[in-house]
Amino acid sequence: MSTAEHAETNRRDFLYIATGAVGAVGVALTAWPFINQMNPDASVLALASVEVDLAPIAEGQEITIKWRGNPVFIRHRLAAEIEAANKVAVTDLKDPLARNANLPDSDPATDANRVVGGKEQFLVMMGVCTHLGCVPIGNEGEYAVVEGNTKHGGWFCPCHGSQYDTAGRIRKGPAPENLAVPQYAYLSDTKIRIG
Known part of the structure; x- marks a missing residue:
């Protein structure tokens, strides 16, 4: 060449x-x-975390907030609701996993593993049924605690009949998993940050 x-x-x-x-x-x-x-646009990024003051939530009351476009249930549970949840053996549950983003994936669905920081009176979980994404109705279903004529705790999804107990664990119906507990932490005794 x-x-x-x-x-x-x-x-x-x-x-x-x-x-x-x-x-x-x-x-x-x-x-x-x-x-x-x-x-994600700026409005979604702004909602990456949200702070919630728990002090105004009375015992037996539940509020729903929006986080990342989804409902989050925050319930100040009665002692009877906590007691009812503690009586349930994990082996009796349809979904034995806690589904708590704050714990390892394999942790069991005990009532203590469905809350954070040992504050069992406050239950924080996603308000989205794990069957088809409907929003369950609070203080309804067979697993609510009844005092007098009033139901406390428990959630019922009217779309297909899924029923959750006072710890948000699936007990009956087609939903395959417990209501998810999002990542959250206590900033003080009465304030949490979700996300």
Whole structure:
């Protein structure tokens, strides 16, 4: 191969590599807006965590807040609700796992593992039925505690009949899992941060 032919080969190789590099950069620049639009917008990022003051929630009362577009139930449970939840053996549960984002995945669904920080009076969990994503109704179902004519705790999903006990554990119906407990932590005795 002569020097002229060798120079021509090197020039051709350089042109192929340069053209490929410019093409790759062009594809990346063209694709970036489509990839970037899949990122969450500012309103979702602002809700990445939310603080909730528990002090105004009276014993036996439940509030629902929105977090990341989903309902979160926060219930100040009565002693009778906690006692009813503690009486249930994990082996009697349809889903034996705690489903608590604050604990290891394999932890059992005891009442103590469904709350955080040893504050069993406050139950915080996602208000989304694990069957088809409906929102269960509070203070309903066979597993609510009845005092007089009033039901306390327990959740019933009217769409397909799933029933959850006073710790948010699935007891009856088609739902396969307990209501999920989100990541949360106590900032003080009466304030939590979810997320």
